[in-house]
Amino acid sequence: xxxPFLPPRDRVRIFxxxxxxxxxxxxxxxxxxxxxxxxxxxxxxxxHATLDGACVIxxxxxLVVAGLTRRIAESTLDELSSGERMPLLEDALRExxxxxxxxxxxxxxxxxxxxxxxxxxxxxxxxxxxxxxxSTRAAVTAQLPAAATSASSKLVIAALPWLYLGxxxxxxxxxxGVDAVxxxxxxxxxxxxxxxxxxxxxxxxxxxxxxxxNDERDMRRLVALGVDGLVTDRCDxxxxxxAS
Numbered sequence: 620x621x622x623p624f625l626p627p628r629d630r631v632r633i634f635x636x637x638x639x640x641x642x643x644x645x646x647x648x649x650x651x652x653x654x655x656x657x658x659x660x661x662x663x664x665x666x667h668a669t670l671d672g673a674c675v676i677x678x679x680x681x682l683v684v685a686g687l688t689r690r691i692a693e694s695t696l697d698e699l700s701s702g703e704r705m706p707l708l709e710d711a712l713r714e715x716x717x718x719x720x721x722x723x724x725x726x727x728x729x730x731x732x733x734x735x736x737x738x739x740x741x742x743x744x745x746x747x748x749x750x751x752x753x754s755t756r757a758a759v760t761a762q763l764p765a766a767a768t769s770a771s772s773k774l775v776i777a778a779l780p781w782l783y784l785g786x787x788x789x790x791x792x793x794x795x796g797v798d799a800v801x802x803x804x805x806x807x808x809x810x811x812x813x814x815x816x817x818x819x820x821x822x823x824x825x826x827x828x829x830x831x832x833n834d835e836r837d838m839r840r841l842v843a844l845g846v847d848g849l850v851t852d853r854c855d856x857x858x859x860x861x862a863s
Contacts, residue, residue: 637663676705748767802828835860
């Protein structure tokens, strides 16, 4: 039987934000390997689509290649590869066949390439798909019903009034079909993560993962509030603190 993406846990979940980049470039296979070696439970990453339909791993929509800034969506994979090929989502899924990936689909154009890469690697059961954009998130998850998913910005905003009123049934309705919320602790003047909001999210049946948490004191404080996961650039530090 396939283990669920978010199985029962005895400690906080550790999401390696773009891998572990202390000695490797972020969002690369070496950074992912370093994160797993350091004790990360999940690999968090970002994907875009190239002009020729490759699903590449990169956070920003553009990158510098041979001194020139190129937009990923307007460039072919060959044009973006200088000396070495850009990392592909399918490569990462195949390279780490037992790892679970938290994948942020950064643009609607990446929906079909991301779905194809996940299917090609037979990895639907070990990915959580998310996007700030609801149409992008929904388009991917509609084609990957076995995948977990976290809420888009639109869904979080819809849930907030009921969250602050402490009405979990209505929070659940706003977040229908979602397994987790992945949030910063604050957004401007709004405090999104507190003991009360975490409790309400839990009563609504969703987990709470907080990003991006790199300070030991913040990690301990958030875990004491009851959060389920930490998205961190320092998965090595988190793993040492919360070793089971």
